[in-house]
Amino acid sequence: MQLIECPWCGPREEVEFHYGGQAHVPYPDNPAEVSDEEWAHYVFFRDNTKGRFAERWNHTAGCRRWFNAIRDTATYRFERVYRLDGPKPVTP
Amino acid sequence: MTSTFRATDGGRIDRSATVDFTFDGQVYTGHPGDTLASALLAAGRHQIATSIKLGRPRGIAAAWAEDPGGLVQIEEPFPEPMLLATTVELHEGLAAHGLPGQGRLAEVPDSARYDAVHHHVDVLVVGAGPAGLAAALTAARAGARVALVDEQSEAGGSLLGGTDRLDDAPALEWVTAAVAELAGHPDVLHLQRTTAFGSYDDGFVLALERRTDHLGTAAPKHISRQRVWRLRARSIVVATGAHERPVVFADNDRPGIMLAGAARTFLHHYGVLPGREAVVFTTNDSAYDAALDLHRAGVRVQAVVDARPEGSPRRREECERAGIRVLPGAVVTGTRGVERVTHALVAPFADGDVGAGSAIACDLLLVSGGWNPAVHLFSQARGRLRYDEALGAFLPGEELDGLSVTGAAAGVFDLAGCLADGRRVARAALTAQTIDPAGVDRLPTAPEPVVPTAPLVLWRVPDTSGAEGSTSFVDLQRDATVADIARAVGAGLRSIEHIKRYTTIGTAHDQGKTSGVLTSGITAELLGIPVQATGTTTFRPPYTPVAFAALAGRDRGRLFDPERVTSLHDWHVAAGAVFEDVGQWKRPRYYPRPGEDMEAAVLRECAAARTGVGILDGSTLGKIDVQGPDAAVLLDRLYTNMMSSLKVGSVRYGVMCGVDGMVIDDGTVLRLAEDRFLVLTTTGGAAKILDWMEEWAQTEWPDLRVHCTSVTEQWNTFPVVGPRSRDVIGAVFPQVDVSNEAFPFMAWRDTTLDGVPVRLARISFSGELAFEVYVSPWYGVAVWQRLLEAGHRYGITPYGTETMHVLRAEKGYPIIGQDTDGTVTPQDLGMEWAISKKKADFVGKRSFARRANQDPLRKQLVGLLPVDRRTVLPEGSQIVELHADGQLPPPPVPMLGHVTSSYRSAELARPFALALVKGGRSRIGDTVHVPVNGTLVPVEVTGSVLVDPEGARRDG
Numbered sequence A: 001m002q003l004i005e006c007p008w009c010g011p012r013e014e015v016e017f018h019y020g021g022q023a024h025v026p027y028p029d030n031p032a033e034v035s036d037e038e039w040a041h042y043v044f045f046r047d048n049t050k051g052r053f054a055e056r057w058n059h060t061a062g063c064r065r066w067f068n069a070i071r072d073t074a075t076y077r078f079e080r081v082y083r084l085d086g087p088k089p090v091t092p
Numbered sequence B: 001m002t003s004t005f006r007a008t009d010g011g012r013i014d015r016s017a018t019v020d021f022t023f024d025g026q027v028y029t030g031h032p033g034d035t036l037a038s039a040l041l042a043a044g045r046h047q048i049a050t051s052i053k054l055g056r057p058r059g060i061a062a063a064w065a066e067d068p069g070g071l072v073q074i075e076e077p078f079p080e081p082m083l084l085a086t087t088v089e090l091h092e093g094l095a096a097h098g099l100p101g102q103g104r105l106a107e108v109p110d111s112a113r114y115d116a117v118h119h120h121v122d123v124l125v126v127g128a129g130p131a132g133l134a135a136a137l138t139a140a141r142a143g144a145r146v147a148l149v150d151e152q153s154e155a156g157g158s159l160l161g162g163t164d165r166l167d168d169a170p171a172l173e174w175v176t177a178a179v180a181e182l183a184g185h186p187d188v189l190h191l192q193r194t195t196a197f198g199s200y201d202d203g204f205v206l207a208l209e210r211r212t213d214h215l216g217t218a219a220p221k222h223i224s225r226q227r228v229w230r231l232r233a234r235s236i237v238v239a240t241g242a243h244e245r246p247v248v249f250a251d252n253d254r255p256g257i258m259l260a261g262a263a264r265t266f267l268h269h270y271g272v273l274p275g276r277e278a279v280v281f282t283t284n285d286s287a288y289d290a291a292l293d294l295h296r297a298g299v300r301v302q303a304v305v306d307a308r309p310e311g312s313p314r315r316r317e318e319c320e321r322a323g324i325r326v327l328p329g330a331v332v333t334g335t336r337g338v339e340r341v342t343h344a345l346v347a348p349f350a351d352g353d354v355g356a357g358s359a360i361a362c363d364l365l366l367v368s369g370g371w372n373p374a375v376h377l378f379s380q381a382r383g384r385l386r387y388d389e390a391l392g393a394f395l396p397g398e399e400l401d402g403l404s405v406t407g408a409a410a411g412v413f414d415l416a417g418c419l420a421d422g423r424r425v426a427r428a429a430l431t432a433q434t435i436d437p438a439g440v441d442r443l444p445t446a447p448e449p450v451v452p453t454a455p456l457v458l459w460r461v462p463d464t465s466g467a468e469g470s471t472s473f474v475d476l477q478r479d480a481t482v483a484d485i486a487r488a489v490g491a492g493l494r495s496i497e498h499i500k501r502y503t504t505i506g507t508a509h510d511q512g513k514t515s516g517v518l519t520s521g522i523t524a525e526l527l528g529i530p531v532q533a534t535g536t537t538t539f540r541p542p543y544t545p546v547a548f549a550a551l552a553g554r555d556r557g558r559l560f561d562p563e564r565v566t567s568l569h570d571w572h573v574a575a576g577a578v579f580e581d582v583g584q585w586k587r588p589r590y591y592p593r594p595g596e597d598m599e600a601a602v603l604r605e606c607a608a609a610r611t612g613v614g615i616l617d618g619s620t621l622g623k624i625d626v627q628g629p630d631a632a633v634l635l636d637r638l639y640t641n642m643m644s645s646l647k648v649g650s651v652r653y654g655v656m657c658g659v660d661g662m663v664i665d666d667g668t669v670l671r672l673a674e675d676r677f678l679v680l681t682t683t684g685g686a687a688k689i690l691d692w693m694e695e696w697a698q699t700e701w702p703d704l705r706v707h708c709t710s711v712t713e714q715w716n717t718f719p720v721v722g723p724r725s726r727d728v729i730g731a732v733f734p735q736v737d738v739s740n741e742a743f744p745f746m747a748w749r750d751t752t753l754d755g756v757p758v759r760l761a762r763i764s765f766s767g768e769l770a771f772e773v774y775v776s777p778w779y780g781v782a783v784w785q786r787l788l789e790a791g792h793r794y795g796i797t798p799y800g801t802e803t804m805h806v807l808r809a810e811k812g813y814p815i816i817g818q819d820t821d822g823t824v825t826p827q828d829l830g831m832e833w834a835i836s837k838k839k840a841d842f843v844g845k846r847s848f849a850r851r852a853n854q855d856p857l858r859k860q861l862v863g864l865l866p867v868d869r870r871t872v873l874p875e876g877s878q879i880v881e882l883h884a885d886g887q888l889p890p891p892p893v894p895m896l897g898h899v900t901s902s903y904r905s906a907e908l909a910r911p912f913a914l915a916l917v918k919g920g921r922s923r924i925g926d927t928v929h930v931p932v933n934g935t936l937v938p939v940e941v942t943g944s945v946l947v948d949p950e951g952a953r954r955d956g
């Protein structure tokens, strides 16, 4: 069982967290003006990266805050966690 | 039986006391400190069972968890299958019998307790042998939080089975002092009888502590029998020792054939002579210790057969001084005997060729092919292994963060080296954690190690018996042989993982502790490739078997999942309610009167609510308090309809959709203040909807000043339903004007009852005049009783979820998750009226415009009335349409949809159903068919509202 670093609480057991899918997929500013295809991409399409992936996580059984993480989907290692108001970290 | 094979002295058994036990129906006597295996060996019994496939006699072949032969079923004190005689501690009244690889679970419930404890440390040391003790002492002396776990009944590890000396005294005196010193450190947790069976990410280790097994029937009931320790360590020191490896030869599976080190352990640890006449077959120096120690204890050692061309000159000299014959450049090619080995067949061996042999009589054949470091925990933590050519074994091949391996597990086999290496890795762990390793850390002085003669790596002796490897056993538990590996390789298999699965080697109880590396070696030999290229199969937890009862711990029976009950629960029980599970909640389903079945009770309850008055415990309804200046903005964005226009004091029904435009929940919303709403969700959706609201508020609209919190358990909710509900509410809450003008439908009012705050809301989930009563659970029973008393004259009838469902279905109110399945839009439900035309956007709105959402053939919610007025359609039934000629279309018959809810209606005096049907609303009036038990039942498609479609009843 992994430890996941919550930006507010520190390292906690992974069972306290819920996965929230790919990060940085913002709700369109004006959904009425996007095409069906663009809307479908927002609703249904996500990357399926092997390796470093920017993801959303929620500390559900803790502070209930959402945060972002850079995680390696092949090794499961969390390389960075960052708050929602922070920019996506540049990773080497 | 008497212990004729008990050594005259020595061993860590209590010879002043005896223990009677039963094996295979025969009574034996042992001593406290014995294992079942050592006590049986002391009685001269080697054979435990016959093998699973071939029925060959099998006996005790090792002294601890690596034994592939000694599987037993415990009968007393409690039935338990598949334990090893070598790890079962003897206790009075133990009854067991041997197992041919398959056991039998108890047929009575296990009344023992099992539990779990979480523990966090700086340094976890696994194994209390010399290296582990040195590591634990070093860490403890530096003031670190330490856990030391060891699987045996006492600390010492390999020292328990030998004659080592430290500081010119028996090494076990140092062990005793070390254990006492550790006990003096307040931050040291030292657990014996505790097996670390799995290592996982980030320093997480699971260990099983056997707390009372060794006490038998004397085990106190209040102490858990076994405990799973969930250990989280900054650094893990793996000091798990090594397992001796056999050499494979023909008929190498007979009782009386044993690992050499095991025989030495039985002698020194348990005071047992495993035989009277021994032959020792070895490829390395370590087995000479067994030969010499057994000789001194009175065993006649017929010969030491050393496969190395020159043997070990120094050890040979020792043997010859003791009068033991050494045969260098020789191997054991086979054995004789049936239930016990009687002869070892010994032959010259040079350059891989076996010469002509002779038979040496013996009742004990000891074997040593070298030592396999116990790298299981390292490998489980995804550490890579490397093959060591000289040792013929796999060693840790890399450094892992937070996990180090020491002692024999790391290939260090001398005592002085183990002590020094244990201290070294502990210091490194402390330094990595910036704990100052300085302090007293004197370790005892071990004798200068003697450099052994290099071992020979020999996996198998060429089979000269004519059996072509078919009696040369690699995995005794699986009856798998060299011939099986050859067959796998011959079939074209190359991967060791495939060979494991083809031959089943390593898949039994012992998970290949003695057979795994042999299989790699023999496979490499057959393929003509290096052993490193073959590698090992993946090491997976658990290291030794763990009972499901222990893993379940206290999470079983009623404690498996939390049971949530409302404050009315005891009242419901006393009223004879039949309960159903709704999520974790226990909810009354109906309240049968004497002689009533569910159908009769529900018809009665429904009639009461439609004609008089009924009352429901709706307290499980999800309730979310939404507060903040932007509360209305958040709700406008999440509900399909407008919530910001709702007036304080009013209630509005709302629907929530996902971004895909599909309905995820529905419920009513009470506006409590300009900046405060009470959101009601379905019972099952409560947690999910709170998550949903928080997710949007935090991730998309962090600028909104709004907070959400669950208040589900802070309010009891009692819908009082039916034409007489106004009379009941008016009588209980006289300060409230309950007239339709003063208290209209979809309004709420606060009041008090004897000073207790109560909220009333005119919400109806039945179509009838209804009032929901909200009160703190502390006063729930009292208010419920008042309502019952006031309703007595009107025949107030408590009703359960089944009646609630019938009443709502008669009105066409869907249950999200029953009448919908995540592919249903508000439009499909006929709820265009609940979709705001004014709001520029809300979650789900954009998806309504997608082409698929405009399809007139989408499945829509409709009512179904079976034409026979008799059949209750099973929920989930498919709906089909017949051709004009009354025939079914040819298969595959197109499915129009399915039945989502189906009940018998008191009001309609006939069964009815709700269904999702393709283009359903355009089919109203049509007859379609539902297959029920092989018959096509004609049903009429109707609108979804079957009772009071005009809504005339809601105001009473």
Ligand SMILES: [Zn+2]
Binding pocket: A006, A007, A008, A009, A010, A059, A062, A063, A064, A065
């Ligand atoms: Zn947190």
